[in-house]
Amino acid sequence: MNLSSAAAIIAATMKIIAYSKALYSSWLYYSADRILFDAGEGASSILGNKTFAIKRIFLSHGHADHIAGLFPLVNIRNNAMGDKEKELTVYYPKGNYLISELISFIGRTNRRLNYELEWIPLEPGDRVELLSGQMPRYVETFPTVHTHNEISLGYSIVEVRHRLRPELDGASQGEIIKLVKSKGKAAVSETYHQRLFTYGGDSVAIKPAYIAGTEILCHDTTFLDANDRKEYKHATLAEAIDTARIAGVKKELICFHISSRYKAKVREILKASGHYDGLDFKVTLVPPGRIFVID
Numbered sequence: 001m002n003l004s005s006a007a008a009i010i011a012a013t014m015k016i017i018a019y020s021k022a023l024y025s026s027w028l029y030y031s032a033d034r035i036l037f038d039a040g041e042g043a044s045s046i047l048g049n050k051t052f053a054i055k056r057i058f059l060s061h062g063h064a065d066h067i068a069g070l071f072p073l074v075n076i077r078n079n080a081m082g083d084k085e086k087e088l089t090v091y092y093p094k095g096n097y098l099i100s101e102l103i104s105f106i107g108r109t110n111r112r113l114n115y116e117l118e119w120i121p122l123e124p125g126d127r128v129e130l131l132s133g134q135m136p137r138y139v140e141t142f143p144t145v146h147t148h149n150e151i152s153l154g155y156s157i158v159e160v161r162h163r164l165r166p167e168l169d170g171a172s173q174g175e176i177i178k179l180v181k182s183k184g185k186a187a188v189s190e191t192y193h194q195r196l197f198t199y200g201g202d203s204v205a206i207k208p209a210y211i212a213g214t215e216i217l218c219h220d221t222t223f224l225d226a227n228d229r230k231e232y233k234h235a236t237l238a239e240a241i242d243t244a245r246i247a248g249v250k251k252e253l254i255c256f257h258i259s260s261r262y263k264a265k266v267r268e269i270l271k272a273s274g275h276y277d278g279l280d281f282k283v284t285l286v287p288p289g290r291i292f293v294i295d
């Protein structure tokens, strides 16, 4: 696919634009919250004008295939046609050596940016507020296991929602209205936190408890065949599916970071992809080296 037809697709409708080719480049744009997860090489050239829509970037770890697109992206936001004054915040795992080096390089070579560029280190369990108000949203972090000498993080977008208290299940509308009138709204409704989307970055199987009940899970699926894995740094398709099943993923598992050795095989699997037997969610494989749009 060339860049202009990609731009046409992107402009039409979409929710997620993903690009992933293990070792080369990985990034995923979640348009609903204007978040770019990771920034592999080519992210800004493929996103084009959409680069200016990004409000926040969350980096999972410091490997080149996940951060090499950051330097051009910061420059594009300063020079291309678009709102050059829009601020940009980049979140990253605290203490990550490679990312810290990149931050100082970008800082030293971009002393006069038109916009505010902020870098915020995060630790497992941290929260970043996205929206306040009636239905607040935030990003929560969780630890992932990738390389032993590097800190890596995964991220979930969470929405705070309201629902009828379970003990009122089966109560009539009249009874509920009566309760609200006498005791207030809190007597009939409770809040709960719904994970909408989880991005795991590069990782072995994610601990299901960290991502329980998420609607959409984007999980490392570097290996379709476990026999091809020489070092324990990435996950297999079977592990990604298992993790999603145990975590109770509600809608979709996005298999990301697939090794390009499976290029031919992915085409076969894509044809068969969809609802696997016995799973409550859809399985989508992001073919290596292709711009992939999910809505």
Ligand SMILES: [Zn+2]
Binding pocket: 022, 023, 026, 063, 065, 066, 202, 257
């Ligand atoms: Zn990678």
Ligand SMILES: [Zn+2]
Binding pocket: 061, 063, 146, 202
């Ligand atoms: Zn990596």
